Amino acid sequence: MTESVHGVQAEGIDTDDVTIAYIGGGSREWAPKLFRDLALSDLSGEVRLHDIDHESAERNAEFGNWVQNRDEVQADWEYEAVADRDEALAGADVVILSTQYNPAETFVHDLDIPKDHGIYGAVAATIGPGGIFRAMRTIPVYREFAASIREQCPDAWVFNFTNPVHFVTRALYDEYPDINAVGFCHEVLWTRHHLTKIVEEELGEEAERSDISVNVKGINHFTWIEEARYKGRDLWPLLEDLVDTDRANREFTPEDLEDDSPFTDKQQVTWELFRRFGVLPAAGDRHIVEYATSFLVGGKEGLNRWGVKRTTSDYRAKHWNPAESDQTTNVEAWMDGDREFELYHSNEIFDDMVAALGGEDTMVANVNMPNEGQVTDIEDGAVVETNAVIREGEIKPTTAGGFPRPVRSMINGHVDTIEAIIEASRTGDVDEAFAGFLLDQQVRTLQTEEAHEMFAELVAAEEEYLQDWDLEGSSVLAEADAYDG
Amino acid sequence: MTESVHGVQAEGIDTDDVTIAYIGGGSREWAPKLFRDLALSDLSGEVRLHDIDHESAERNAEFGNWVQNRDEVQADWEYEAVADRDEALAGADVVILSTQYNPAETFVHDLDIPKDHGIYGAVAATIGPGGIFRAMRTIPVYREFAASIREQCPDAWVFNFTNPVHFVTRALYDEYPDINAVGFCHEVLWTRHHLTKIVEEELGEEAERSDISVNVKGINHFTWIEEARYKGRDLWPLLEDLVDTDRANREFTPEDLEDDSPFTDKQQVTWELFRRFGVLPAAGDRHIVEYATSFLVGGKEGLNRWGVKRTTSDYRAKHWNPAESDQTTNVEAWMDGDREFELYHSNEIFDDMVAALGGEDTMVANVNMPNEGQVTDIEDGAVVETNAVIREGEIKPTTAGGFPRPVRSMINGHVDTIEAIIEASRTGDVDEAFAGFLLDQQVRTLQTEEAHEMFAELVAAEEEYLQDWDLEGSSVLAEADAYDG
Amino acid sequence: MTESVHGVQAEGIDTDDVTIAYIGGGSREWAPKLFRDLALSDLSGEVRLHDIDHESAERNAEFGNWVQNRDEVQADWEYEAVADRDEALAGADVVILSTQYNPAETFVHDLDIPKDHGIYGAVAATIGPGGIFRAMRTIPVYREFAASIREQCPDAWVFNFTNPVHFVTRALYDEYPDINAVGFCHEVLWTRHHLTKIVEEELGEEAERSDISVNVKGINHFTWIEEARYKGRDLWPLLEDLVDTDRANREFTPEDLEDDSPFTDKQQVTWELFRRFGVLPAAGDRHIVEYATSFLVGGKEGLNRWGVKRTTSDYRAKHWNPAESDQTTNVEAWMDGDREFELYHSNEIFDDMVAALGGEDTMVANVNMPNEGQVTDIEDGAVVETNAVIREGEIKPTTAGGFPRPVRSMINGHVDTIEAIIEASRTGDVDEAFAGFLLDQQVRTLQTEEAHEMFAELVAAEEEYLQDWDLEGSSVLAEADAYDG
Amino acid sequence: MTESVHGVQAEGIDTDDVTIAYIGGGSREWAPKLFRDLALSDLSGEVRLHDIDHESAERNAEFGNWVQNRDEVQADWEYEAVADRDEALAGADVVILSTQYNPAETFVHDLDIPKDHGIYGAVAATIGPGGIFRAMRTIPVYREFAASIREQCPDAWVFNFTNPVHFVTRALYDEYPDINAVGFCHEVLWTRHHLTKIVEEELGEEAERSDISVNVKGINHFTWIEEARYKGRDLWPLLEDLVDTDRANREFTPEDLEDDSPFTDKQQVTWELFRRFGVLPAAGDRHIVEYATSFLVGGKEGLNRWGVKRTTSDYRAKHWNPAESDQTTNVEAWMDGDREFELYHSNEIFDDMVAALGGEDTMVANVNMPNEGQVTDIEDGAVVETNAVIREGEIKPTTAGGFPRPVRSMINGHVDTIEAIIEASRTGDVDEAFAGFLLDQQVRTLQTEEAHEMFAELVAAEEEYLQDWDLEGSSVLAEADAYDG
DSSP: OOSOSTTOOOOOOOTTSEEEEEETTTOSSHHHHHHHHHHTSSOOEEEEEEOSSHHHHHHHHHHHHHHHTSTTOOSOEEEEEOSSHHHHHTTOSEEEEOOOOOTTTTHHHHHHHHHHTTOOOSSOSSSHHHHHHHHHHHHHHHHHHHHHHHHHOTTOEEEEOOSSHHHHHHHHHHHOTTOEEEEOOSHHHHHHHHHHHHIIIIIOOOOOGGGEEEEEEEETTEEEEEEEEETTEEOHHHHHHHTTSGGGOOOOOHHHHTTSOTTOOOOHHHHHHHHHHSSEEOSOHHHHHHHSGGGGTTHHHHHHTTTOOOOOHHHHHHHTSTTTOSSSOOHHHHHTTSSOOOOOOOSOOHHHHHHHHTTSOOEEEEEEEEOSSSBTTSOTTSEEEEEEEEETTEEEEBOOBOOOHHHHHHHHHHHHHHHHHHHHHHHTOHHHHHHHHHHSTTGGGSOHHHHHHHHHHHHHHHGGGGTTSOSTTOHHHHHOSSOOO | OOSOSTTOOOOOOOTTSEEEEEETTTOSSHHHHHHHHHHTSSOOEEEEEEOSSHHHHHHHHHHHHHHHTSTTOOSOEEEEEOSSHHHHHTTOSEEEEOOOOOTTTTHHHHHHHHHHTTOOOSSOSSSHHHHHHHHHHHHHHHHHHHHHHHHHOTTOEEEEOOSSHHHHHHHHHHHOTTOEEEEOOSHHHHHHHHHHHHIIIIIOOOOOGGGEEEEEEEETTEEEEEEEEETTEEOHHHHHHHTTSGGGOOOOOHHHHTTSOTTOOOOHHHHHHHHHHSSEEOSOHHHHHHHSGGGGTTHHHHHHTTTOOOOOHHHHHHHTSTTTOSSSOOHHHHHTTSSOOOOOOOSOOHHHHHHHHTTSOOEEEEEEEEOSSSBTTSOTTSEEEEEEEEETTEEEEBOOBOOOHHHHHHHHHHHHHHHHHHHHHHHTOHHHHHHHHHHSTTGGGSOHHHHHHHHHHHHHHHGGGGTTSOSTTOHHHHHOSSOOO | OOSOSTTOOOOOOOTTSEEEEEETTTOSSHHHHHHHHHHTSSOOEEEEEEOSSHHHHHHHHHHHHHHHTSTTOOSOEEEEEOSSHHHHHTTOSEEEEOOOOOGGGTHHHHHHHHHHTTOOOSSOSSSHHHHHHHHHHHHHHHHHHHHHHHHHOTTOEEEEOOSSHHHHHHHHHHHOTTOEEEEOOSHHHHHHHHHHHHIIIIIOOOOOGGGEEEEEEEETTEEEEEEEEETTEEOHHHHHHHTTSGGGOOOOOHHHHTTSOTTOOOOHHHHHHHHHHSSEEOSOHHHHHHHSGGGGTTHHHHHHTTTOOOOOHHHHHHHTSTTTOSSSOOHHHHHTTSSOOOOOOOSOOHHHHHHHHTTSOOEEEEEEEEOSSSBTTSOTTSEEEEEEEEETTEEEEBOOBOOOHHHHHHHHHHHHHHHHHHHHHHHTOHHHHHHHHHHSTTGGGSOHHHHHHHHHHHHHHHGGGGTTSOSTTOHHHHHOSSOOO | OOSOSTTOOOOOOOTTSEEEEEETTTOSSHHHHHHHHHHTSSOOEEEEEEOSSHHHHHHHHHHHHHHHTSTTOOSOEEEEEOSSHHHHHTTOSEEEEOOOOOGGGTHHHHHHHHHHTTOOOSSOSSSHHHHHHHHHHHHHHHHHHHHHHHHHOTTOEEEEOOSSHHHHHHHHHHHOTTOEEEEOOSHHHHHHHHHHHHIIIIIOOOOOGGGEEEEEEEETTEEEEEEEEETTEEOHHHHHHHTTSGGGOOOOOHHHHTTSOTTOOOOHHHHHHHHHHSSEEOSOHHHHHHHSGGGGTTHHHHHHTTTOOOOOHHHHHHHTSTTTOSSSOOHHHHHTTSSOOOOOOOSOOHHHHHHHHTTSOOEEEEEEEEOSSSBTTSOTTSEEEEEEEEETTEEEEBOOBOOOHHHHHHHHHHHHHHHHHHHHHHHTOHHHHHHHHHHSTTGGGSOHHHHHHHHHHHHHHHGGGGTTSOSTTOHHHHHOSSOOO
8 A cells, every 4th residue: 555644554453363562561540441341352362561660561461361360251362561662562463552650750840840830730741831841751752662663563553542642642653654553532532421411411311422423623632522413413502502501600619629539520611612612622621721721820719710620749649659549450459359350341442443443343433643634724744633433454534624713723822832842852952842832822821031940940850751852952951040951 | 513514414314214305216227226225224214206207206106115015125115206396305314316317418419529529538427528518517407406405404415426426516515515415426336346356366265345445535436546455454565466467458459349348347447547656546447538538549449448448329328218228227017027026235335324324333435525634635625535434423534645646636637627617607607617628638639729619519419408507698609600509 | 907916906106196095194193204205205196184083184284285385395295185085085096094093092991901900011002902902993994994995996005004904904805805905014124223233233334224135024013034134145143143142131120111211122022032933023022022922921020021111001192192292293383383394204115115106116115915825824815914026016025935833823823813803803793703802812811701801891991982893792791790781 | 044935045246246157158049148248237257157068168258258358348257168067166156057958869859759649849848748858858967956056156046047947947946945046038028028019009109028017927938927017007908808809819821830930929829828718828829839738739730720830850950050050149250250249238137137136226027936825726846937026135936826727727737747757856766757747738648558658769769868867677668669778
């Protein structure tokens, strides 16, 4: 085949013999879910777990094989921890990318340093000063991954789950333009889930997520819907009625939210944006506010008024350590019999997608891929999120159309930041990265000199993770007080 | 929903109660197939047959209901002939458009007049001087259809089968931009069928059309493939080998073809274009040569050398009259018991598509819709053919990428002709249409004055069918000898 | 001629008999300069002065004719005050548009209301909340002007000097696409003047503005230079050296600026942007900060640090009354002999441009016209500022290329605001205008609800001037406390 | 300066000390004119004449210096023949490129071989099979020139006069994107001259070429005008009247033309195209028919009917030899006193352009430069012809707008051929070049196999001049009978 279409062509997958390379396979969160889903899937094969923390990969391999020994298992899988990345990748059909640095050394700075300068990001993980620094740490690593994939398994299907999904997926393509990579994220699934709630509450019908179809478009965590159907029925008139009801007009104080989880979505930002611009955001409010940045103004009170609660750096630091977190999964407890193990499917769609690539049921899912027409008026090559059809041997995005001008304008502002950082990362040019940083909508609420200092402080705090950048050659850093090389 | 995306939005279809309005429902060719497919489908409902020749619609209604009385029938359908077009359309879920003028008064001139000037089109039905005149006759009628649909069933799914599919589908959108219209054609299905033959002969495997997936793109009858897979396996290396074998290097003389049907596809044009440009044409050679016009040079001998045989005007005139044609179906013979009736499915996918729109299995099929990103470097709004995903409540084209420059250049030349004629049809400006006519690649092989005379002769011969055009106001016609108003 | 090229075609001007219609001809600032320049020009003809304040037009007509009676006069001009606008325009060769509302009832609110919400714009006249409201007041009036010009003098050359130049020039084209309108502004002339100072101080040569040529591009008041030459010699290496010197690294306190005029340009914003983005802003810092909005953060202190001083609402209110202002000209004093009159040329280029259109020396000047290729990556039709060649019968912009991504991103953000307001103005839709208002980079520093209230307060304060907008139909206003209809 | 704008930046020229490198400086046609023009110009300096035929360069140097000794000379110039190309270029301010191969070994084949296949090109020098082969011979040489210029005089102004101007100028930019190259041609000057004739004959006024201004756009030799003014007065209504008169409706037989020069322009093609498409071609009919190829159909008779006469290969072969040609100039006769020498200006504008670049009068002239916005709907980077403003240190094209669709379609077809050949020339890929060759509108009138043979015959005939192409690696040539490697 010729090579002009992105992320699409590649050999089919033999569903009876799938080789999966899982980079970041020591994960305590998603891996245990995946293993159970695979055990209940129509697929069989082998999973190679690779992690910088090799012990965690070994633990997961043990757990994966343990799962395979449960009675209810329907599929045949073997798990192995592989210390060498290239070995793990060699000849793989599918590559999973899902990694994260120790948040205590990285993420906490992304949250705290901007906060000291008055930037009160809700998540600080995908855009804004913190998101940009996460990108700056992550992009060089993913360039390496892409280069290894080109060598070891050039036709593999690459599923990227690592944030910031738009930056990271873009970096994979920038390094290896013929990669078959797709970025995935749960947020749109959640939006469809929210719509089932609306159907149930307003229409009195029992709905499932699969009954809801949407035309989604945008960039990851800043996606929008301009069509939503429940079993083929147009939900738009219903949404337009609801925007004037109490459901869409709630206000909150910090006290109201005191006991709430930051992950509970009140959707008041969603409704406000729908009211102003006529299309519906399709991600949790905590993500949307990072991109529609006026909602961040006024710090805690400003943010809370919309029902959005910031995840703190304390929380993030703890989340890493399974002993202290409830987002991670203690697989040892299961294996040791300290906790009862149940085998059920997670409602994730990874195994369905691999099966579709192997010739099972054709399906539609939202994916992050370089724009080559799916979205109007965003530059070609920028990684956008839209629906795609997944079937034997291909993942092809569908054309999703354009945006109302104000929405397009906000999206393009962020695309400019993302592309500027990607361009800077080609040579590791810190000054060029700083020019992109200055574009960020959160950063622009600071005076240019304060933005300069904040940038230098972030570099100083995370220097160890920024060694692929030319820190020494930077005049931006040389001028700054906060960084002394 | 907002309205920025084409042909996509609309209410779902209730598969137990589908109302189909069939304009051109007196057809002797496709209608009898359709009725049998519906009888074996998962759908039930009502079909309203409308035809200018009302008697033929009545005959088909009778036949449709007769089919429903066969034993093997699995679905519940009622057929009715409706004399008033608006009544037929009122509230329809699905509209089928499939009409044709009496070829003895129209098509024969499309074939004979250009031939007198040395233009030896193989089909003369979708491009070239004959195709343009078919378009000029048809576009005004389809503007009327679109206007009626806007009034009677604005959200209906409109399936257009009428040629020239690109001109006609474009006219529907030009008249009613929010129409949910899709143009369909069999050629790509045939290409996939040909690929199954290659798989069988070269790989020794038994293949079905559904095992072959392709990334198709272009304009109708001038579509191209840059990926082809058999059960997920890349067929490209095989095709690249075959191009050097005898299969792809055959020559023919007029004598060789004497007894062949013009509908037998030797595929030598297909291979030659693949050899030169690296992508594979995805339509029968007889259609392709109308667009890659050097194959037409040299008249009968030139065309035959590639194994392509022209359909004659005699053949076309006869084809209209069921008594003399074997392409039409004598349903009376079945009903009268003069011929044994068998109920089997035709391998067409119309009923599958309607079922998918109603919530059954998601599927991918090639469709003709306005370009809004599916194809790179062809203007927005031009009707292009690509794959689309069809599922509950939507038909969304997938992004298909671009073309090698020479292929793109040929396509764009034809797009310019098509768009020029569409623009001229807005006001019925004959001189503007003539400027578009002069662009046509077949017409350009004539001196400009001969093209002028040929144009005037065609108008003179088909004047009765061109009454929506401003013939009187045309200075091109006034200047011409061949037309005297 | 065909009509596909903007603002370019039209009949030539007879330099011996030019008819100028001057809308806003009662001006006390520019008109007296113009009359003297005309008196010293190579042109002769008639000037029709039209003003809502007819008396001021009469006073200026008297003054114009008085000037013509001075000894040193070289050209033959007659001045007449014309009360009826259409009569003033009828058959004019050249139209000057230069109007302003009473600032005490308008401009002061543009300055004070945003300031109450913490937005400390330096000028508040062309972008930001104040600039947008000026646009909302002005656009409907200029739509009327465009409609009158279409009727009275469709081929006239229209010179627009009214701010916001980008909004207003865009409105003229939106209303009458074939208008030959050009927006003019002094800022780029000042930039070239500043470059002469640099040449004198750094190169020790005596330079004149006409020795400096630049490649300018952007939108009015946010224009950029990527080439600058002194007598053909590249100034870029010099500028790159200077950015590291004291000249380009000065800081200011509010005290430092206490006695300075707000119109004195310290150029520290210019240098900082050049340092970060590699291209040189080509407007006064006080205008640039309205578009590169981080310089506005921190109120007075933040702004003053860069040497920029805000013009106050008090100043603006006074400026209207000649008795209290020194920017306006007391022509009565001259005519009464209370002040000595000197006839000299102002260094403006209006008369040179008219002469060039009439066949005198071909020249290059910066102009604001709809983008049709002069600037890359800004949407077609948006009014951009670039150089143009002016010669007999034409004003044609030159191609100026593109921008570094961060600069382009900032410009496009403002283009989106401008276009959104223009689109809203077509129907007077206030809610659509508010969506555009929310896009503004200054407004985005407020929480969305505060932006909402500020918008309503501005409407309430300037309601009298916003009667062409559908205030009653607005749900944005209905929801707001600050506006009670 | 940054480098994003083409052919524009560079140091100024000192008009008292201009260094010109003239590649192809042994010319017998244009060089003698140039020397006289320089002698009468406002410029002084040195001309380095370089030619493969060094003797001819020496003869011209001698003649140049001889001219300088005439009494009437107003400027100070020295001429020198330089055998080494790099030495000639070193530090030059201006480079003239004007070369041609021996037509007896090249051009004659471009004319005769296609003619044998029924392609009756009028000139065969810039497009069509002959033009493409001229391009294939010339592009590699001009890539070398561009590389030398990058080394020897990177900022020089490069004036390319060599045909095919669009191919050759494009090749210069493809090799060295920052080159300051401009392609020049006389055709538009002739069109303006023709318009002076119309003004004189129809309006009874004495006009000069400089009184006529036009908005020109297209590709070289296929340029179009959509505005024409005489002293600022719109000529369009006059042209629209004339198209119906005898002037625009003449027919010719071969006999009528028997004694005419092929260089006499009857303009009947021009009028016919104006009639059909509403814009006026701006090149001689003999060039236009090579691009609007239906005028070539029917061989001699077809072409002659429009008053166009082909230049024969005999003529071209002779033209090379001064003894037999009257287009070349016998400078020896002047120097020897055998022929009286007169010093007058040629009406060429080369010296005016160099003077403008050096700071003399700003002027407008038509130039060929890469599209970066000057022309709408032609791809960026393709070399287009439009007006440009020329002033101290810059040549900047003006924005010229778009085309009626049919004209744009014809132009884009040729742009595709040109770009395909340029792309093929990057690696010398003959098969890729053949794919571009097949696109050519003249070639498309042949059956694909005949086109194949013609291509191979042309390669065989001109093989010596095609050594930079990978002839051996070509499967197109390997398949062909006419070429045996």
